[in-house]
Amino acid sequence: MATLPSRAGTKGVPRAAREQQLLVAATEEFGRHGYSATTVAAISARVGVTKPLLHHYFGSKQDLYLACLNRIGDQLLAAIRAAMAEHAVGAPSVALRVLNALFHALEGQREAWFVLYDASLPPDSEAARRAAHYRGAIDDLAATGTADLLRASGSSDPLDADALKHAWRGLCTALVRWWANHPDQSPEAMAQRCARLFAAGSVIVRS
Template sequence: MNTARASSSAATPPAKGARGAGTKGVPRARREEQILAAAMDEFGRHGHASASMAAIAGRVGVTKPMLYTYFGSKDGLYLACLEHVAPRLVTAIEEAMGRSRGRLTAGEKPAAETPHRVLSAVFGVLEEQRGAWFVLYDRTLKPGTDLHAAAHRHRRTIDDLAASGTADLLRGHGNEDPLDADALKHVWTGTVGALVGWWTSHPDQSAQDMAARCARLLTAIRG
């Protein structure tokens, strides 16, 4: 460890007694992680527009220009958040759904435990970043902006997985209406969001707790 001196303990916001300028450095890679984590939470809590760069910087214990030298702009930081969380969710969900198989063929019925497996996977990914879900699914992004398009692009793979699931479910009941499938997809992603939102306001709950809870809820709903 060459940069030994940990003068700024990296999480203390003002580091008040600390040095004026240029206390010298936390290496870039580590700072970027810290900033991403803080940004994820702020963006997730308040939405893109309401989140403030200064607040994100302050939470890391750093000043605004740092964010700009590392991420270029507010949108750049938001985009970095998207690129960080989306692939992890995609991977986890694909694995939970058994990505080898494509859409179900005629007689095949969708596995009843798939929703629960997907939820467990999502909780696992979001355990330390519960706000991240709402970065991907930020209802307040203005349509027509680059960010809106980017968020949709990153959502897309996840939405497609959800769509295949809901389409299979509906087909199993003889319902081929594409609008129904789209609406149910929306309901599903909304449900995941609702669960993550509830989780956010119950910080003591672990991912396993949530998974177990969802198992109980699913049986009650289907019962």
């Protein structure tokens, strides 16, 4: 994964480029350490700007978090929706298409997944509400996909669908965490690995 150097220069950088640098650094800091343990000082130091400049661009720490969250949340939702809408002949299963889309959306920013699933967000804050909105939207898409799978298998129990939705969220989080710890693995390699794991899982279930 690409990591910003400790300083990226302090002069002659257009505002749009500087804001992008700050968003990349902040996303990684929030994803790695959580909201409560991340400081504006650490983010500004990574990019080589002053804290007042960061506040001038983004406002408060929560405003910066929200900018990171909205960016990655919109990217992930768009990627998942596109994967679920694909109906090409011979295409992989919906589950594998969604995982492949997630890996590609997160490449270069693997910790971004954990910005959405941050347990350290202040309760009843705008940050917590917005993160819950994105998690809920992703869960709704997962519920649609898993319900279709269960209907195809003959199950009509809504609790089966709910349990599978939660299991799917845990699986995605576990796979992204493993991937973040193996930076040499490309999105394509991860998608192929998941196909092998799914195939192995189906053999285990049948045995």
